[in-house]
Amino acid sequence: MPSHRAFTSHNVVLPGHHQPVPATVIVDVSAGKITNVIQARSTKDQLPDTDLIDVGDRFILPGLVDAHVHLNEPGRTDWEGFWTGTRAAISGGVTTVVDMPLNSIPPTTTVDNLDTKRSAAQGQCWCDVGFWGGVIPGNQTDLRPLLKAGVRGFKCFLIESGVEEFPCVNENDVVLAMDQIKDTSTVLCFHAELERPDTHKFDLHGKNLSSYDTFLTSRPEQLEVDAIELITRLHQRYPSLRLHIVHLSASSALPIVSAAKASGLPLTVETCFHYLTLTAEDIPMGRPEFKCCPPIREGSNREMLWEALMDGTIDCVVSDHSPCVSELKKMDTGDLMSAWGGISTLGLGLSLLWTESRRHGVNIEQIVDWLCVQTAKHAGLEKRKGQLDVGYDGDIVIWDPQAEFEVTKELLKFKNKLTPYEGLTLSGRVEQTFLRGQLVYDCSAGGFVGENPVGQLL
Structure with missing residues (x-):
């Protein structure tokens, strides 16, 4: 498995930009940090030693x-x-x-x-x-x-x-x-x-x-x-x-x-x-x-x-x-x-x-x-969280702004499934979540990835 993982899309939300841009975010998975941000889409040929995740038009968010x-x-x-x-x-x-x-x-x-x-x-x-x-x-x-x-x-x-x-x-x-x-x-x-x-x-x-x-x-x-x-x-x-x-x-x-x-x-x-x-x-x-x-x-x-x-x-x-x-x-x-x-x-x-x-x-x-x-x-975490930039934690969200879903009890992941939002139809769905470059949630693959959580106490 390559030590680096790259995320590329036509729509990446980067600091300093007023709209999503084509870009590639590269994460050193062993260190959990973003090591490079290329303001262009990348191909496997351009990053041969990297696990490339190309999400097309879906959005990449911090x-x-x-x-x-x-x-x-x-x-x-x-x-x-x-x-x-x-x-x-x-x-x-x-x-x-x-x-x-x-x-x-x-x-x-x-x-x-x-x-x-x-x-x-x-x-x-x-x-x-x-x-x-x-x-x-x-x-x-x-x-x-x-x-x-x-x-x-x-x-x-x-x-x-x-x-x-x-x-x-x-x-x-x-x-x-x-x-x-x-x-x-x-x-x-x-x-x-x-x-x-x-x-x-x-x-x-x-x-x-x-x-x-x-x-x-x-x-x-x-x-x-x-x-x-x-x-x-x-x-x-x-x-x-x-x-x-x-x-x-x-x-x-x-x-x-x-x-x-x-x-x-x-x-x-x-x-x-x-x-x-x-x-x-x-x-x-x-x-x-x-x-x-x-x-x-x-x-x-x-x-x-x-x-x-x-x-x-x-x-x-x-x-x-x-x-x-x-x-x-x-x-x-x-x-x-x-x-x-x-x-x-x-x-x-x-x-x-x-x-x-x-x-x-x-x-x-x-x-x-x-x-x-x-x-x-x-929360005093502005030097490591909340942005897709070099040196920040490789926390990545793959998001589909066009998807719609209904809020049901079966959808809710918290313990007591009581919410005023039940029955609403919402727009925009999280497809995948990566924590420090590791896939931890995949909506299309049934949900949570792995048996052992990798979250850290800050």
């Missing part, structure tokens, strides 16, 4: 980086796990996920807990996996040791997280954490919803608990606005520290973000596939699989998120894959108010965004920027 995933293992492995979650990721062209610090037990709030999580992940990962650390009350002295141990950054909640082992922080906790990491290059991420003492408490008396309108009214945009006002105010005290807003859903917070960015603060923002593809008006009665926090909002809000994404106010798009068992989703009763809030998406994101993007005139280069380049940069 592997996606999903920087917001809940894999939940150990502790809640019945919700999801490294084996099932990373298989779902790789089937959708996601070659790197960054695991959130909560929903597993223990949470990633100390080095010992990180070691426990890494031990659980060993030998189970079909894609590469990085880890976020967590900020909770009282663990500020754990942050620098966690950085030294390799976490990609930190996440905190400004509202109750939904799990008791990961409590939310107050303003003083945030300041203590920022003071610990202010002279580093890391990033502090915020679940940006905040209930102020004077916030009107939502009264459920007489409300229909199966109505999405009831849930939506209970999580108003003002919670996000108040949180982001606090974050940007604190950011002015630590202007060199990178801060990040996870899963922004409220368009009314966008002016605050724009002002902070215009002032020069290193603030970045993500939104999610569900906020860009679903609308509150279309959610049926009694369907908890649509519940997430912050919530999916109205169609007019969705359009403003798209505008912010296209003008750079929002930097990137992630899944926030946050599954649970069906009992916690209250599928039997349809009670949205007591159901677990989280949407399962792993494996579908690229197709979801491509399908919706056609209404907005978005091209594949923009999508690659949002799903690969910017997410890798956010």
Whole structure:
């Protein structure tokens, strides 16, 4: 078997180009790195000692980086796990996920807990996996040791997280954490919803608990606005520290973000596939699989998120894959108010965004920027992930933009097969995924390749 593998196509998405171009990407499979990019199609005669994969007109993309995933293992492995979650990721062209610090037990709030999580992940990962650390009350002295141990950054909640082992922080906790990491290059991420003492408490008396309108009214945009006002105010005290807003859903917070960015603060923002593809008006009665926090909002809000994404106010798009068992989703009763809030998406994101993007005139280069380049940069992986360039990991996706498929339970690779996307017809299908030059997923050949996953812990 040749030590090098070359991928050639009429349509390769390369950095610095505004459209796919004919090119050949050469990977040293033993090292797992891209060694050359030829801006022309190549033939076997031109590369005699190389395993040449010619995909014709299908697209060659860099592997996606999903920087917001809940894999939940150990502790809640019945919700999801490294084996099932990373298989779902790789089937959708996601070659790197960054695991959130909560929903597993223990949470990633100390080095010992990180070691426990890494031990659980060993030998189970079909894609590469990085880890976020967590900020909770009282663990500020754990942050620098966690950085030294390799976490990609930190996440905190400004509202109750939904799990008791990961409590939310107050303003003083945030300041203590920022003071610990202010002279580093890391990033502090915020679940940006905040209930102020004077916030009107939502009264459920007489409300229909199966109505999405009831849930939506209970999580108003003002919670996000108040949180982001606090974050940007604190950011002015630590202007060199990178801060990040996870899963922004409220368009009314966008002016605050724009002002902070215009002032020069290193603030970045993500939104999610569900906020860009679903609308509150279309959610049926009694369907908890649509519940997430912050919530999916109205169609007019969705359009403003798209505008912010296209003008750079929002930097990137992630899944926030946050599954649970069906009992916690209250599928039997349809009670949205007591159901677990989280949407399962792993494996579908690229197709979801491509399908919706056609209404907005978005091209594949923009999508690659949002799903690969910017997410890798956010997680501090921009020197090895997210681009087809020399020295980067040979993470390659073969993609057919014209293919269509229906989302069925049988198609879903994650553990608990509950998703609001079931029944939708999506455009754009991942045909093959290569991790560091090795074929790990082949749609036409029945799915996953090999019995032993080759993903690494980053």
